[in-house]
Amino acid sequence: EVQLVESGGGLVQPGRSLRLSCAPSGFSFDDYAMHWVRQVPGKGLEWVSGISWNGGSIGYADSVKGRFTISRDNAKNSLYLQMNSLRADDTALYFCAKGMRAWDLLPLDSWGQGTPVTVSS
Amino acid sequence: AIQLTQSPSSLSASVGDRITITCRASQSITTSLAWYRQKPGKAPELLIHDASSLGSGVSSRFSGSGSGTDFTLTISSLQPEDFATYYCQQFNRYPLTFGGGTKVEIK
Numbered sequence: 001e002v003q004l005v006e007s008g009g010g011l012v013q014p015g016r017s018l019r020l021s022c023a024p025s026g027f028s029f030d031d032y033a034m035h036w037v038r039q040v041p042g043k044g045l046e047w048v049s050g051i052s053w054n055g056g057s058i059g060y061a062d063s064v065k066g067r068f069t070i071s072r073d074n075a076k077n078s079l080y081l082q083m084n085s086l087r088a089d090d091t092a093l094y095f096c097a098k099g100m101r102a103w104d105l106l107p108l109d110s111w112g113q114g115t116p117v118t119v120s121s
Numbered sequence: 122a123i124q125l126t127q128s129p130s131s132l133s134a135s136v137g138d139r140i141t142i143t144c145r146a147s148q149s150i151t152t153s154l155a156w157y158r159q160k161p162g163k164a165p166e167l168l169i170h171d172a173s174s175l176g177s178g179v180s181s182r183f184s185g186s187g188s189g190t191d192f193t194l195t196i197s198s199l200q201p202e203d204f205a206t207y208y209c210q211q212f213n214r215y216p217l218t219f220g221g222g223t224k225v226e227i228k
Contacts (some may be wrong), residue, residue: 045210047207050217059218095164095165105153105212106212107167108165108167110167111166112170114164
């Protein structure tokens with residue numbers, strides 16, 4: 001069974017940094033693209049960033065480009081999202097999601113339960 | 122970025138009803154469209170990929186159609202677990218984008 005467990009969320013002041021992690025299990029991590037998607041409580045889904053199986057292709061939402069960095073360590077079976085210069089409008093529940101195959105421009109077929117991030121002074 | 126417009130934003134229906142949700146893209150995305158269902162307090166679930174292909178383990182009461190800029194999701198007979206919010210998503214190019222969502226409520 002595919003499982004994705006996010007961690008690293010919490011309360012952080014504006015302008016500070018936070019690093020999210022995602023621990024996958026139940027599939028061969030290095031065969032699949034991975035993504036981060038966020039959701040403000042009560043609002044819609046916003047795709048944040050995606051990375052192909054080997055990190056050769058990466059994309060970002062315009063709202064986070066230049067501030068957030070996605071990365072993966074296939075040897076450690078881990079996905080990361082480094083979030084810098086955080087703003088109040090980055091406050092959301094952050095989901096880790098698995099792509100259907102190795103290429104990143106594909107649907108997301110499994111999701112974690114999310115880790116909450118609150119940016120506030 | 123490619124914009125996706127879903128309609129309606131909400132609808133009321135009864136168990137057993139047939140409903141249709143539409144998703145319009147601001148430019149052609151061929152068939153690079155997926156549909157998700159999100160139950161309250163839960164993570165989204167993939168229902169349809171490539172506009173019309175049923176996701177793994179997904180009930181056949183769900184179907185999708187369309188190509189280019191206009192797409193539809195149809196639920197042939199609403200079940201209690203289908204009262205949720207539905208999102209379309211394009212994966213034709215970066216940045217990936219979601220529609221605004223359609224909330225299906227019990228009449």
